[in-house]
Amino acid sequence: MINTDLWLTEYLNNSMGHTFKIKKKLFHQVSEFQTVDIVDTDYYGHMLLLDGMVMTTEKDEFIYHELITHIPLLVHPIPKKVLIIGDGDGGVAREILKYPYVEEITVCEIDKIVVDACKKYLPVTAIGFDNPRVNLQVNDGTTYISQFKNHFDIIIIASADPVGPGEGLFKAEFYKNVYDALTDNGIMVNQSASPWSMQTQFKNINKSLIKIFPIVKPYISVVPTYPGSFWSWTFCSKNIEPLDAINISLSEKISESCKFYNSEIHKAIFVLPNFIKDLLAA
Amino acid sequence: MINTDLWLTEYLNNSMGHTFKIKKKLFHQVSEFQTVDIVDTDYYGHMLLLDGMVMTTEKDEFIYHELITHIPLLVHPIPKKVLIIGDGDGGVAREILKYPYVEEITVCEIDKIVVDACKKYLPVTAIGFDNPRVNLQVNDGTTYISQFKNHFDIIIIASADPVGPGEGLFKAEFYKNVYDALTDNGIMVNQSASPWSMQTQFKNINKSLIKIFPIVKPYISVVPTYPGSFWSWTFCSKNIEPLDAINISLSEKISESCKFYNSEIHKAIFVLPNFIKDLLAA
Numbered sequence A, B: 001m002i003n004t005d006l007w008l009t010e011y012l013n014n015s016m017g018h019t020f021k022i023k024k025k026l027f028h029q030v031s032e033f034q035t036v037d038i039v040d041t042d043y044y045g046h047m048l049l050l051d052g053m054v055m056t057t058e059k060d061e062f063i064y065h066e067l068i069t070h071i072p073l074l075v076h077p078i079p080k081k082v083l084i085i086g087d088g089d090g091g092v093a094r095e096i097l098k099y100p101y102v103e104e105i106t107v108c109e110i111d112k113i114v115v116d117a118c119k120k121y122l123p124v125t126a127i128g129f130d131n132p133r134v135n136l137q138v139n140d141g142t143t144y145i146s147q148f149k150n151h152f153d154i155i156i157i158a159s160a161d162p163v164g165p166g167e168g169l170f171k172a173e174f175y176k177n178v179y180d181a182l183t184d185n186g187i188m189v190n191q192s193a194s195p196w197s198m199q200t201q202f203k204n205i206n207k208s209l210i211k212i213f214p215i216v217k218p219y220i221s222v223v224p225t226y227p228g229s230f231w232s233w234t235f236c237s238k239n240i241e242p243l244d245a246i247n248i249s250l251s252e253k254i255s256e257s258c259k260f261y262n263s264e265i266h267k268a269i270f271v272l273p274n275f276i277k278d279l280l281a282a
Helices: A061-073 A091-096 A112-121 A123-130 A141-145 A164-170 A172-181 A199-210 A248-255 A263-268 A274-281 B061-073 B091-096 B112-121 B123-130 B141-145 B164-170 B172-181 B199-210 B248-255 B263-268 B274-281
Strands: A006-012 A016-030 A035-041 A045-050 A053-057 A081-086 A104-109 A134-138 A152-158 A182-191 A215-222 A230-237 B006-012 B016-030 B035-041 B045-050 B053-057 B081-086 B104-109 B134-138 B152-158 B182-191 B215-222 B230-237
Touching (some): A006 A045, A045 A112, A053 A061, A061 A215, A061 A248, A081 A091, A081 A141, A091 A104, A091 A152, A141 A164, B006 B045, B035 B112, B061 B091, B061 B152, B061 B182, B061 B215, B081 B141, B091 B123, B091 B152, B112 B123, B141 B164, B164 B172, B172 B182, B172 B199
Parallel strands (some): A081 A152, A104 A134, A152 A182, B081 B104, B104 B134
Antiparallel strands (some): A045 A053, A182 A230, A215 A230, B016 B035, B035 B045, B045 B053, B215 B230
């Protein structure tokens, strides 16, 4: 009997990969920028891929979205204006909408086709796009950011990997523009690659950031569908420390709506194992 | 041109898996208990598989071995006798040898073929087997443990998954015998499955343990080559809390020889995300 199961494999470094059983292909389009696919997987539900790389899935999206959002939102004293670069699936915007005092959430996503596909096939993630506080800008983040000075309280860079259309979001010039676009209490968080399987990228991102921001603190967890095992985000700010300033009572309230984040996790994810400390010190 | 690369895939739940590029098959034998393979992989170096399941690799073994060992060893006031059940690769014994006051390290491994294969192909892990403080007992852990009452200060269960020859190491009767074999200050740690992709096993292990031990605290990290993403170990004791009693000065000294463990990690790995807390409370 022939096995007709479909499997999708994302390879890393041409030497390992993650493989997922597919129930159905839901969406496929080659946009101006990349190949956009959404498939229905057996274990992870609907999965978004850009140029064949897994971006998010229904089952594990909460980890990435909660961790990139609630760390900066819960240490800034009172953010009013937040910019998200990337986030075509809308998951970061959805998490920010939990804060009633945030007045303006701008999502700057380069590829409208990603947004439309996510609205249709990842509706739980993309729900925020329908909210009047969310302002979608279909634009290149590197161009968009350069218009602003001293404007945003928080900027979140929810980029894809440093290849393809997201490459410019890992460059020193871009980080400098992000710094300038932030207010005096400003905070930036970006996804900063895998400190396990993408160590050179992780190191280079941190090296670039410490030249620009006075406070740079990477934090780690795991996104099960990313091939890198350990994953990192980096907290950068002009003067706020990510652990000194946690709004504990609000953090506890936000945690009630979270599947991953809680006040203790907020601190624990900043603790780095020796191999990552050594990597950063090298 | 035909691609002649060899790849090895470990599947989980018949719906996802990890795949690794193989440079060379090094060892293959069907023992009395299981199929034992060692292959040389492109990214992870030499890799041990039992019945096709990844047990350890040269590149990431330090995470599992440091975390299962140093948590109990650094909170027990002065362990003299330690029993390890499983650990055919010797990695736990190697870590325990860092403590000069431990007089007797008994490794109870059911399958001599695993030990011999690891001595040859995973020599950095298996180095402890040559030390006179290490006493290898080729025996079934469930039988071996039942001979002892009030004898061991620490028992570490470095078992494979709860299928195959290791199945008995997850049963209530075995845990009861472990409890009885421990001294009054005794501590047991076991690997307790993935709280992400093996949630039923993880829950059942914890349910069984809390019926027997007064103190039961799971902790989590990641073993990159295990298909479960998040992985767990569970700390159980008769009266010692895993965080109250850390020997900080010794912990700092031990950390110098570690690639993962440090005193802050010791605390951070006990912090659980909401979905795991909910799983345990259910």
